Each structure stands twice: as C-alpha cells, then as structure tokens.
Amino acid sequence: MSPARVLVVDDSLTMRALIRHALNSDPGIEVVGEASDPFEARKKMKSLDPDVVTLDVEMPNMNGIEFLQKIMTLRPTPVIMVSNLTAPGAAVTLEALELGAFDCIAKPGAGSNTFDILPDLVKEANHAKAGLVKRRMAAVEHRVNGTAQTLARSQSGPDLIGIGSSTGGVEALMQVLAEFPADCPPTLIVQHLPAAFTASFAARLNRTCPAHVSEAKDGEAIRQGHVYLAPGGSRHMMLRKGTQPTIALVADEPVCGHRPSVDVLFASIAKHFKDRSTGVILTGMGRDGAQGLLQMRKAGSRTLAQDEETSLVYGMPRVAHEIGAAQKRLPLSRVAREIFV
Structure with a gap:
C-alpha cells in the first residue's frame, strides 16, 4: 500500500517540524507539504492532493474550524485536528467532530507526547478516505432534500x-x-x-x-x-x-x-x-x-x-x-x- 500523503497545516514553524518528524518516522507516511495558514493550505491541497491533513485551530487569516468546514464541503479529505484547543473536554473538539474531523488530539504538553499516536491516526484516516467523499455527498443531499425532519x-x-x-x-x-x-x-x-x-x-x-x-x-x-x-x-x-x-x-x-x-x-x-x-x-x-x-x-x-x-x-x-x-x-x-x- 502506498504511503499516506500528509499536508501539515500550522502557523508555528516549530510545531510543523515536530509533526513532520513524528510522521516521517513511520515508513507508511510521507509528509508532502506544509502550510502556515488556511489560504496557503488551500493552494497546496489543490496542487498536492494529500490523503490526510493535520490542522491547527488558531491560525492567521482563518481559524481551523472554519477551514475544516470548507474542506468538508468543497474537498472532503480526512482531517486530524492538532491543537491546544482540541484537548479532551474542549467544546471546539465536539464542533470539529460534528463537522467531520476524523479525530482530534492535543499538542504535546509537559510530561506527555500525544504525537506518539499521531502516525497510527494518520494511517487509519487514510484507510477511511475511500468512503469519505460518498459520506459527505450523502450528508449534503440529506440536508438539501430536507429529509432531516422529525x-x-x-x-x-x-x-x-x-x-x-x-x-x-x-x-x-x-x-x-x-x-x-x-x-x-x-x-x-x-x-x-x-x-x-x-x-x-x-x-x-x-x-x-x-x-x-x-x-x-x-x-x-x-x-x-x-x-x-x-x-x-x-x-x-x-x-x-x-x-x-x-x-x-x-x-x-x-x-x-x-x-x-x-x-x-x-x-x-x-x-x-x-x-x-x-x-x-x-x-x-x-x-x-x-x-x-x-x-x-x-x-x-x-x-x-x-x-x-x-x-x-x-x-x-x-x-x-x-x-x-x-x-x-x-x-x-x-x-x-x-x-x-
């Protein structure tokens, strides 16, 4: 199976380097690009067509939740939210999951390294990619046709x-x-x-x-x-x-x-x-x-x-x-x- 091709989106150069290092340590993953904000990420998604995107929440020009919504509407792609705002219990985590994020993890903190699980999440998300477009199209049709009635x-x-x-x-x-x-x-x-x-x-x-x-x-x-x-x-x-x-x-x-x-x-x-x-x-x-x-x-x-x-x-x-x-x-x-x- 071809390596999962990942685009890393985060406004911090240091954090992008940490994520890239965590992912490139796994032979089943290839980081094909990085972006510092959603505008740059949108261009790179078009040119690189990544299998999976890792996405921060707090970024310049557009926040990650707004960009996630655009991804799921216009270019359905498995997204893993990586942010200090997506720690367990955070309201933004549920919002991201409702919008269709594959999963949410917090950035590493003192005494913990949540990036240990990131490679496995990326490979699982890549495996789920095949059905994502159909699922999103079905959800859009469900809303458009007004079938979500009591x-x-x-x-x-x-x-x-x-x-x-x-x-x-x-x-x-x-x-x-x-x-x-x-x-x-x-x-x-x-x-x-x-x-x-x-x-x-x-x-x-x-x-x-x-x-x-x-x-x-x-x-x-x-x-x-x-x-x-x-x-x-x-x-x-x-x-x-x-x-x-x-x-x-x-x-x-x-x-x-x-x-x-x-x-x-x-x-x-x-x-x-x-x-x-x-x-x-x-x-x-x-x-x-x-x-x-x-x-x-x-x-x-x-x-x-x-x-x-x-x-x-x-x-x-x-x-x-x-x-x-x-x-x-x-x-x-x-x-x-x-x-x-």
Missing part, C-alpha cells in the same frame, strides 16, 4: 432502542437523533469517547434533538422521550430489569478494548427486552457491538447497521454484517426512518 413514532415500533458507535459517531448521531420524535422510546447509546467528552456531547445533542438527551446515571429509570448517553471512562452501561427498567453503570473489565462497551449494552437489551427492541450499529473502528447485536437478533430484536458508503470507518458495522448480526445495512440518511417503520 419522524412520528409508530405504534408497532420498538419499546427500546440501543445504538453503538465509535469513530465518526459524533457526526452520525447528530444526524440520526435529529429525526427522532420527541416521544421516542427510551434510547440507550454507547459512543466511544473519553470521559471528559460525554457530558458536553449529551448537552450538545439535547440542544439540537427533539427528544431529551442526557448523560446516563446509575439507577436512573428509563423513560419515553429520553435518550441516555453512556458516560465515558470506567463503567459499562447496561439495563437492570425490575418493576421498572433502570440503568446500571458497572465497573468491570473492558470488552473489545472498550469501557463502556456496546457489546455489554446490547447483551443486556437482548436479555431483558428480546423482541421488543431495535439495535443499531453505526460507524466505528474495531468490532465492539457485533456480538451483542447478534445476541439481540437471536432474541428477536430488529437489528440494523450503517452501510459502508456512509460510514467514516466501516469496522463495527462490517463485522456485524459478516457474522449475520445485522438484518439490514442502510445509508445513514435512512437509519432513523427504518427504526420507526
């Missing part, structure tokens, strides 16, 4: 919805939940995010979605019209069934390398809701959720997976399809409608 809850629909997602999931969840009715069935979501992100992401979803979205709390009773986002960090989210189903946040070993794990959530839904639930796997790296979705299908649940063309990373949905866990594969624009048929 759906009505079907009387024959599920009593509970479970959703799992990872890389690319912030943007995908924003689109799917925007169509959920205000009286949607209780919906439980595991999105792989660091602990510092989930509360602010839930608040952001709550501002844009008809249903009420919140970070889940241990012992909380699930209710119609509510969407519960698993807290990132050290506990799995699952259902506890009694006279009233409640959320349990359980400290246990990671599953598929994750805590919270989609597999753990889906397994508990399969146990307690059987054929009265719908499970959905969206874009994401790895295989978390596939086995749990298979358990849901065997228990009688409806099971859905996002298709390859609209997934930023076709990992979790691919495995779900390959093991027979997903009854249907759908473009992101049709996922919400399929849930509520």
